[in-house]
Amino acid sequence: MTDKQIIAARIALELNDGDLVNLGIGIPTLVANYVPADKTVTFQAENGIIGLGGLVEDETEIVNAGGMGASILEGGSFIDSATSFAFIRGGHIDVTVLGALEVDQEGSLASWIIPGKKVPGMGGAMDLVTGAKKVIIATKHTNRGIPKILKKCRLPLTAAHQVNLIVTEMAVMEVSKAGLELLEVHPNYSIEDVIKATEAELIINKVLPMKGLSDEN
Amino acid sequence: MRSFINAEKFIALLEDGMSIMVGGFLTNGTPEGLIDLVIESNVKDLTIICNDGGYPDKGVGRLVVNNQVKKVIVSHIGTNPMIGTLMSEQKLEVELVPQGTLAERIRAYGAGLGGILTQTGLDTLVQEGKQIIEVNGKKYLLEEALGADIALIGGAIADNYGNLKYNKTMRNFNPLMATACKVVVCEPRKIVDKINSENVITPHPFVDYILVGEYND
Numbered sequence: 001m002t003d004k005q006i007i008a009a010r011i012a013l014e015l016n017d018g019d020l021v022n023l024g025i026g027i028p029t030l031v032a033n034y035v036p037a038d039k040t041v042t043f044q045a046e047n048g049i050i051g052l053g054g055l056v057e058d059e060t061e062i063v064n065a066g067g068m069g070a071s072i073l074e075g076g077s078f079i080d081s082a083t084s085f086a087f088i089r090g091g092h093i094d095v096t097v098l099g100a101l102e103v104d105q106e107g108s109l110a111s112w113i114i115p116g117k118k119v120p121g122m123g124g125a126m127d128l129v130t131g132a133k134k135v136i137i138a139t140k141h142t143n144r145g146i147p148k149i150l151k152k153c154r155l156p157l158t159a160a161h162q163v164n165l166i167v168t169e170m171a172v173m174e175v176s177k178a179g180l181e182l183l184e185v186h187p188n189y190s191i192e193d194v195i196k197a198t199e200a201e202l203i204i205n206k207v208l209p210m211k212g213l214s215d216e217n
Numbered sequence: 218m219r220s221f222i223n224a225e226k227f228i229a230l231l232e233d234g235m236s237i238m239v240g241g242f243l244t245n246g247t248p249e250g251l252i253d254l255v256i257e258s259n260v261k262d263l264t265i266i267c268n269d270g271g272y273p274d275k276g277v278g279r280l281v282v283n284n285q286v287k288k289v290i291v292s293h294i295g296t297n298p299m300i301g302t303l304m305s306e307q308k309l310e311v312e313l314v315p316q317g318t319l320a321e322r323i324r325a326y327g328a329g330l331g332g333i334l335t336q337t338g339l340d341t342l343v344q345e346g347k348q349i350i351e352v353n354g355k356k357y358l359l360e361e362a363l364g365a366d367i368a369l370i371g372g373a374i375a376d377n378y379g380n381l382k383y384n385k386t387m388r389n390f391n392p393l394m395a396t397a398c399k400v401v402v403c404e405p406r407k408i409v410d411k412i413n414s415e416n417v418i419t420p421h422p423f424v425d426y427i428l429v430g431e432y433n434d
Contacts, residue, residue: 046316047242048386060245061385067243067296070386078383080418081242081268081390082324085317089337113342119304119313120295122343123269127317130337160340 001213003169006186007138009034010212011097011167014136015041019094020087022046022128025066027138028097034212044093046124048084051076065124088124089131096132098125100139100166102153105180105200107163109137110155122158129159141168147199149173149180170194172210179203184210219379219424222402227251227428228258230400234287236264236365238323238394240372243269243296244276246387248371248404250432252279255369262287266323266365268316268390270297281309290363292316315343318360320393326362327396333360368398370424375405376412379421388418395423402426408433 001009004027012034015021022044023029032054035041043052045065051073052064059069072078079087087093102110109129112122129135142148149166166173171194172184181203185194191207237255241247247267255263256279263286270291271278278297280286288310294300303309314322321333334357338344348359372387383391384406395401401424408429 045386047245048389061387063243063245063386065242067245072385078385078388080388080392081316081320082393085320089317089335119301119311121269121291121293121313122315123293123295124316126315126341126343127337130339131317157341159337 003140004030006169006210006213007167010172010210011136011138012036013212014134014165015039015095017041020044020050020092022088022093022096022132024096024098024125024128026099028099029066031097031138044084044087045070046081046084046088046128048079048081049076050079050087085124085127088127091131091133093128093132095134095136096128097136097138098128100137100148102148102150102155103137103139103163103166104150104153105175106152106161107175108153108160109135109158109163110153111158113156115156125158129162134165135163136165136167137163138167141170141194141197147197150199151201170197173202181205182207184208186210186213219421219427221429222426223430224254224428227254227402227426230367230402230426231255231258231260233260234262235260235367236266238365238368238390238398239265239267239277240368240370240389240391240394241267241271241276242386242389244271246372246383246389246391247271247276248369248432249276251369251371251402251404251428252276255280255285256283259285261285264288264290264365266290266363266394268292268319270294270300272296273299288312290314290319292319318343319363320390322360322363323390323393323397326364327393330362332362334358335360364397366399368394368401370395370401370403370419373403373405373419374407374409374412375403375424375427376409378411379424379427380412380417381405381419381424382412382416383418392419395419400425402428404428404432406433
């Protein structure tokens with residue numbers, strides 16, 4: 001499995017039967033490929049789909065939130081942007097999975113601007129991080145060796161204190177009031193490797209091998 | 218009340234310095250024929266309100282490339298590098314608004330409300346210069362309602378009364394913008410005799426003009 005597949009497969013285990021889920025662009029999108037067959041999960045796309053299906057080449061009338069041709073599943077609906085964000089901000093989304101430029105041990109996320117360099121804008125990310133019941137960050141553990149999981153984000157925030165779980169190719173970490181707890185480590189790495197690649201202080205109690213690594217699905 | 222107009226009459230509605238709302242999400246549901254006519258008119262110093270900056274060759278991005286825009290109010294500019302460049306050269310003013318906040322600000326204006334209270338953007342750059350209001354022990358940002366001079370509505374199927382419904386994901390911001398502008402112009406993809414009353418999304422009193430001609434099927 002590639003790093004991205006490892007992250008996506010592990011996050012899929014966090015989804016529960018019946019959940020309404022919004023996946024961000026990039027690694028988060030891959031999570032849909034690993035939803036176990038015995039669970040029914042409904043995907044939302046913030047441009048206005050409840051019941052988002054797979055990608056469809058050359059489709060121009062139905063697009064996903066990345067503007068790519070997509071499909072809608074039976075039972076799904078098309079909605080306007082206010083209704084879409086009523087789902088997101090009103091607490092009706094069970095889980096959102098998003099990428100990160102930086103994420104910190106207090107659960108704050110930076111993902112929309114590198115001042116002076118790159119300003120893509122926040123799109124729906126601020127609403128999703130603030131409004132979803134559970135926020136999972138899918139990210140590479142470092143940016144070419146430079147830690148992305150920090151004591152405190154240095155880039156402008158997307159939202160403060162909203163992240164619940166961070167999943168990387170190396171580890172699974174949970175944010176709680178006590179701090180950032182290391183829950184699982186990929187068998188290719190040691191706990192020491194993870195500590196070295198992380199700027200945040202990690203709480204280490206019982207650390208398990210990372211789940212979801214079989215090549216099934 | 219709606220009336221059917223041609224290209225010439227639409228161009229006569231346009232003026233330098235206008236604020237224009239344009240429907241669509243990454244150009245899905247954007248009225249490209251109306252954009253063509255705004256380019257043809259060559260009106261200047263426009264304020265454009267749209268979900269995103271479109272692409273250099275598609276959607277509102279074309280107005281930016283054609284140097285007709287003074288300011289954009291959008292949630293995302295990542296797909297149009299020209300906007301980032303002009304912004305850093307201080308030739309274009311860019312107001313980035315979280316997508317759900319943008320939708321609700323427009324909806325609020327159309328509903329005669331002064332603004333909305335939201336937690337999205339708290340403790341981020343979005344908070345700067347805004348009032349924080351506490352309600353039942355929770356903090357919210359006051360985001361002011363947002364209206365404009367003219368709305369350009371796309372992705373619609375119109376009937377002979379001027380009622381609109383929308384094609385698949387092309388709905389997005391279109392029905393919200395149709396409530397929030399002094400003049401509302403729709404470029405429908407198709408004009409049918411009558412839309413079933415249960416299926417009308419934008420009732421005809423919201424619609425002032427419907428563009429007819431080569432732009433419809």
